[in-house]
Amino acid sequence: MPARKSPDTASRIPSGKAATINDIARLAGVSKKTVSRIINNSPLVRKDTREKVEALMREVGYTPDPLARGLAFRRSFLIGMVYDNPTAQYIVDMQYGALDALRDSGFELVVHPCDSRTPNYIDGVRRFVQQQKLHGVMLVPRASEDQKLADMLAELGCRYSRIVPVGFEDNDGRMIVTHDREGAVEAADYLLTLGHRDIALITGPLTYRSAIERTNGFLDTLAQRGVEVPKARIIEASYTFESGVAAAEKLFAARQRPTAIFCGNDEMAAGVYKVALRAGISIPRDLSVVGYDDSPLASRLWPSLTSVRRHTRDTGRIAAGALIRTDTAPLAVASVRPHLIVRDSCQPPP
Amino acid sequence: MPARKSPDTASRIPSGKAATINDIARLAGVSKKTVSRIINNSPLVRKDTREKVEALMREVGYTPDPLARGLAFRRSFLIGMVYDNPTAQYIVDMQYGALDALRDSGFELVVHPCDSRTPNYIDGVRRFVQQQKLHGVMLVPRASEDQKLADMLAELGCRYSRIVPVGFEDNDGRMIVTHDREGAVEAADYLLTLGHRDIALITGPLTYRSAIERTNGFLDTLAQRGVEVPKARIIEASYTFESGVAAAEKLFAARQRPTAIFCGNDEMAAGVYKVALRAGISIPRDLSVVGYDDSPLASRLWPSLTSVRRHTRDTGRIAAGALIRTDTAPLAVASVRPHLIVRDSCQPPP
DNA sequence: CTGAAAGCGCTTACAG
DNA sequence: CTGAAAGCGCTTACAG
Secondary structure, three states: OOOOOOOOOHHHOOOOOOOOHHHHHHHHOOOHHHHHHHHOOOOOOOHHHHHHHHHHHHHHOOOOOHHHHHHHHOOOOEEEEEEOOOOHHHHHHHHHHHHHHHOOOOOEEEEEEOOOOOOOHHHHHHHHHHHHOOOEEEEOOOHHHOHHHHHHHHHHOOEEEEEEOOOOOOOOOEEEEOOHHHHHHHHHHHHHHHOOOOEEEEEOOOOOHHHHHHHHHHHHHHHHOOOOOOHHHEEEOOOOHHHHHHHHHHHHOOOOOOOEEEEOOHHHHHHHHHHHHHHOOOOOOOOEEEEEEOOHHHHHOOOOOEEEEOOHHHHHHHHHHHHHOOOOOOOOEEEOOOEEEOOOOOOOOO | OOOOOOOOOHHHOOOOOOOOHHHHHHHHOOOHHHHHHHHOOOOOOOHHHHHHHHHHHHHHOOOOOHHHHHHHHOOOOEEEEEEOOOOHHHHHHHHHHHHHHHOOOOOEEEEEEOOOOOOOHHHHHHHHHHHHOOOEEEEOOOHHHOHHHHHHHHHHOOEEEEEEOOOOOOOOOEEEEOOHHHHHHHHHHHHHHHOOOOEEEEEOOOOOHHHHHHHHHHHHHHHHOOOOOOHHHEEEOOOOHHHHHHHHHHHHHOOOOOOEEEEOOHHHHHHHHHHHHHHOOOOOOOOEEEEEEOOHHHHHOOOOOEEEEOOHHHHHHHHHHHHHOOOOOOOOEEEOOOEEEOOOOOOOOO
């Protein structure tokens, strides 16, 4: 029964149901194994056979059933995104990026927030991965920094990609390095160039790799130009708005106020704005402020906030793309570099 | 081969692989069909048989393979979340809510943002639903307002739940009504009680049901108390920060400024803040502002913004829960009611 | 209440 | 380069 690209080909398929590999094989006059080879891009198919079958598949709108394929492969067509606690915009951007990579690939994105502070969250991720037979997992900060989590995935034989602030060794997974240090270096350069010397720093929790990188990048750059930041002007906060408020209150209570503050993220910078506004301290006339994230908040504040942009969507696209690529390329490292977006929150010191 | 709860039971299962229904049946000394009945909560199983098998399943940590079940059922264990364009915090909250309902249910959440302004987005959703054989779909505003989308799902026989600003008829899907009108009524009552009479309104696009409900609820309440809002003080904007800025500029350019502004969401209220701050108009001394959403932005602005809270996470939990409930209950309507969170952005008129 | 057979729509392992 | 058989781990339809 040879295939014919006739209007009635579709009618040969049981109506009301989607075509199966058997329908395609029958209509094309080949075995289902040959159709399977074409679905899986095997080179062991004659060119004209492939073209004939592909045309038929297009004609009837055939797509293989991911459940059946998954069962036979012992692996689903699902990509998991594992994350804990970051800001909403960051998560949504990361999801959009991942979906950019997965679009029309036959893979879908399954979201899995977790709480890395609970002792057994790794078991939760393990059950998720094992039960769904995930094809791969994206690890987003801060979960991505947990080596035990990565080790568990390696042991399960589940491929994963890690988004990390700084590059390091991992034999099993792929790294996407966001180079947070460089963003902080740029922020420091900018403030120095404006002429600031009395500079303060509000950091995220120093148990976070991102906070460490941003802090060191910032302080090292100042030190290189001979600017020391006294201990009292380095405040470890927690990446939240409220902690930014508290940090700013502490800084403003000192005998001499800094002329510029670098904040480890925009949320904390918004806290600084609030305290400054309340205290009648004018930004940027009396005080310059730089944030990190370039979140929507940055342009909603007034004056709009100078901040480091992270290209989160690109990061997500790369991380997800690395999981579905068929070439079993060597475990490479990809880089996404931040850069400073200058707005209206800084000027030379008074 | 009777089941024994002995330490070596697990060793009867091929090492390195997860247990299957066949392992359970063999170790329990029953047929796989009986195990299947237990998995699916069939009443046609003797109590002691059920208990024996369930104990064994717990002992070996057996969970049925969703791919195999999905293939046999012709339906996956995936819930799709379809949405277009709302704010990040809203989407993330909705996802958290849905995941609350799906936790430990065996179902997973697959995210599917779309763009309802493109003509063929419904086809995209259709492919998504058909190809993945979704168990159900959550429709989030504004996509949830599109009757054609709902009709397509009904035609496919895919169950769905719709989150909508106001209740209406739908024979196929379940409704979760967020009663946006009530939130706006509360905002109007509050401003009237403070003594405002010169009131302006910045609405979302009036093609959005949410914008219509909020607008009508607000204006009707004012009218009932004899307060008319002149046309020039009702500005249709687009739920964005920038559109809020433009609307505020227009309102402030009038001969007489309103003493209070109700904004259809917090983003636009942030735009009003920006213009007021730049123009030296003091909030709340010269101008009272009320938002809608109670987004994180509301407490980050200074003075913190009085806004209508939506209980988005609860909404998501109900919408997802309705899709996985086994009781084929009548298609009911659930309600989530908003309420005003009073902060520091309002006071009696000058 | 319980079970043996057939099937869901694919792939693997083997043979040619 | 191509195919027939067996299998992935479940459920449905039928029989008892």
